[in-house]
Amino acid sequence: MTTQTTSIATPDTLTITRPDDLHLHLRDGNIIASILPETTRQFARAIIMPNLRPPVVTTEQARGYRQRILDALPAGMSFEPLMTLYLTDNTRAEEITTAHESGFIHALKLYPAGATTNSDAGVTDLARCSAVLERMQAVGMPLLVHGEVADSAVDTFDREAVFIDKVLIPLRRQFPALKIVFEHITTRQAAEYVRDAEGPIAATITPQHLLYNRNALFVGGIRPHFYCLPVLKREEHRLALVAAATSGNPRFFLGTDSAPHAKGLKEHACGCAGCYSAANAMELYAEAFEDAGALDRLEGFASFHGADFYGLPRNTGTLTLKRMDWQLPAEMPFGDTTIVPLRGGETMRWKAL
Numbered sequence: 001m002t003t004q005t006t007s008i009a010t011p012d013t014l015t016i017t018r019p020d021d022l023h024l025h026l027r028d029g030n031i032i033a034s035i036l037p038e039t040t041r042q043f044a045r046a047i048i049m050p051n052l053r054p055p056v057v058t059t060e061q062a063r064g065y066r067q068r069i070l071d072a073l074p075a076g077m078s079f080e081p082l083m084t085l086y087l088t089d090n091t092r093a094e095e096i097t098t099a100h101e102s103g104f105i106h107a108l109k110l111y112p113a114g115a116t117t118n119s120d121a122g123v124t125d126l127a128r129c130s131a132v133l134e135r136m137q138a139v140g141m142p143l144l145v146h147g148e149v150a151d152s153a154v155d156t157f158d159r160e161a162v163f164i165d166k167v168l169i170p171l172r173r174q175f176p177a178l179k180i181v182f183e184h185i186t187t188r189q190a191a192e193y194v195r196d197a198e199g200p201i202a203a204t205i206t207p208q209h210l211l212y213n214r215n216a217l218f219v220g221g222i223r224p225h226f227y228c229l230p231v232l233k234r235e236e237h238r239l240a241l242v243a244a245a246t247s248g249n250p251r252f253f254l255g256t257d258s259a260p261h262a263k264g265l266k267e268h269a270c271g272c273a274g275c276y277s278a279a280n281a282m283e284l285y286a287e288a289f290e291d292a293g294a295l296d297r298l299e300g301f302a303s304f305h306g307a308d309f310y311g312l313p314r315n316t317g318t319l320t321l322k323r324m325d326w327q328l329p330a331e332m333p334f335g336d337t338t339i340v341p342l343r344g345g346e347t348m349r350w351k352a353l
C-alpha cells in the first residue's frame, strides 16, 4: 500500500513591502533605546500606545514622547512613530481638533478602566465621552479599543465577547461613521464581528494569538511569558484568528502588541500582562502564515491593510525574510535590567534580514 503525500512548495526567501506595526508599546526613558532597534529593523512605522505612567493624554505630551522616540532612533534609521492619545473621562473635544491638526497623532485609545496594564486612568463610562467621540467621527480620527469589559463578575475568557455586545455594538450604533480598530482580537466572536459588521471597522492580530492557544500558559507549569491581555483562548479561537488574518480581508492587519515588561516583573507572584514580540515579530508572523499555507497573504496583512485603513501611503522599501534556523537569546537587555522575549532561547525558522 502506498501513501500519497502532497507537498506544497514554500519559498526560502520572501521579500515584501516594508511592513508597519499598528500596535506597539515602546514605554519611556532609557527603555526606548534598548527595544526600539528591534522594531525599526523590521517596520517602517508603528502606532505607539499611550499607556505610559502618567498616560499620554494631550497633544503636547505626545509631541514630547514622539521626540524622545526619535532621539532614541539608531543612527541612520528611518522610522515614523505614529502617535496616539489615551482617552479619559476628562478628554475634551477641543483636544481632538488640536490632535487632528498636529498631523502626528493618528488615533485615540480606549482602555476601559481596570481592563489592562496602566488602564487606571481609562474610561469609566463611554457616555462621558460623547462629545469627544462626535468630534473624532467628524474629523475622521480612529478610536482604538482594548476590547474587554473590566467587570470582575465576567469570566476572564468571556470579557472580549461581552465587550462586543455591551460596548462595541451600542457605540457603533451611536457613531456609525467612527473609524474603529478592535485591537489584539483573541476570539472567534471578534473575528466574525469585524468580518461581518457594517461601516469602518478593522482589527489587529498579535503573533501570540495566531500561534498559541491557552494551553501554552500551562505547559509543565505556569508560563508567565505567554501571559498577556486579552489572555490566550481555546484552539477554536486561534483557528478563527488564523483564518481571518490569512483571508486577505483588508479589515485584518498586523499589530504585534509587543508589550515589554522586565523579566522580574513577569516572573512574579502577580506577573505583568504582556508578551515581548518586537525582537522576532515578522519571523513569528511568517511561521503562522506558513503553517496556514498562506505566505502569499502575509504582505497584505503586514504592509497594506493597516496603512490603507489609517489613510497612510503604503511604504516603498522592502523587507526580506529568509528561511533559516537561528536561536533567539533567552534574555535581552532592557534598560538597566533584562527581558525575556516571546520564544526566548528557542529556535526560529525564519529570519528577517
Ligand SMILES: NC(=O)N[C@@H](CC(=O)O)C(=O)O
Pocket: 025, 051, 116, 117, 118, 146, 227, 228, 229, 230, 257, 259, 260, 273, 274, 275
Ligand atoms: N497586552 C498586554 O497584555 N499588555 C499591554 C497593554 C495592552 O495592550 O492591553 C501592556 O501595556 O503591557
Ligand SMILES: [Zn+2]
Pocket: 116, 146, 147, 183, 184, 229, 230
Ligand atoms: Zn490592550
Ligand SMILES: [Zn+2]
Pocket: 023, 025, 049, 257, 258, 259
Ligand atoms: Zn497593547
